Amino acid sequence: MTTADDASIEEEQRYRASAWALLAALLRAAPDQALLDHVGKLSPGGDGDSDDLSEAMSSLAGAAQGRDPVQLEVEFNNLFIGVGQGETVPYGSFYLTGFLMEQPLSDLRDDLRALGFERNADTHEPEDHAAAILEVFSVMIGDGFSLQQQQGFFETHMLSWLERFFTDLGRAQSADFYRPVAQFGAAILKLESAYLSMRS
Numbered sequence: 001m002t003t004a005d006d007a008s009i010e011e012e013q014r015y016r017a018s019a020w021a022l023l024a025a026l027l028r029a030a031p032d033q034a035l036l037d038h039v040g041k042l043s044p045g046g047d048g049d050s051d052d053l054s055e056a057m058s059s060l061a062g063a064a065q066g067r068d069p070v071q072l073e074v075e076f077n078n079l080f081i082g083v084g085q086g087e088t089v090p091y092g093s094f095y096l097t098g099f100l101m102e103q104p105l106s107d108l109r110d111d112l113r114a115l116g117f118e119r120n121a122d123t124h125e126p127e128d129h130a131a132a133i134l135e136v137f138s139v140m141i142g143d144g145f146s147l148q149q150q151q152g153f154f155e156t157h158m159l160s161w162l163e164r165f166f167t168d169l170g171r172a173q174s175a176d177f178y179r180p181v182a183q184f185g186a187a188i189l190k191l192e193s194a195y196l197s198m199r200s
Helices: 004-028 033-040 051-064 069-080 092-097 103-115 130-142 147-157 162-171 178-199
Strands: none
Touching: 004 033, 004 130, 004 178, 033 051, 033 069, 051 178, 069 178, 092 103, 103 130, 103 147, 130 147, 147 178, 162 178
């Protein structure tokens, strides 16, 4: 028998997982029309949302409405790909050491193996790409990994650098649509940190 408290907890976990999955999708590739339509319908949830998150969700939803996916492809390429390198570098190793493919990536790979995650053979990006890390965390929440496991992964592989990444993304010269994406990322990072701290 499912109690009201159980249902509330399940909904809370779905909300957390979907927020991280959405952010991962926006950082993985330029959004297509279907994703833009989904983002454009976002609205803040109930009383549990922080003011920062409510504001960020509203800004992101507004930014998605009426956007041209072709123009967003250009923005995405300027921000993350560029000629040789984009304006922002979405890799944990870079933020933690100043270089790509360094020890933090090796540590992440060890932890992913320990948690039971395997690299997809079709994936070309290193595992410390922001989108890949957020996807893993979303799966951990959705698959019911313990809060201790979630907190360990979050503090080691996300909290240690993503705040700086979102700050840089929001300030990047080419960022237009991705400015509210960065605001949304910073808001859920802050909320997640508080959530896990309260339950540790």
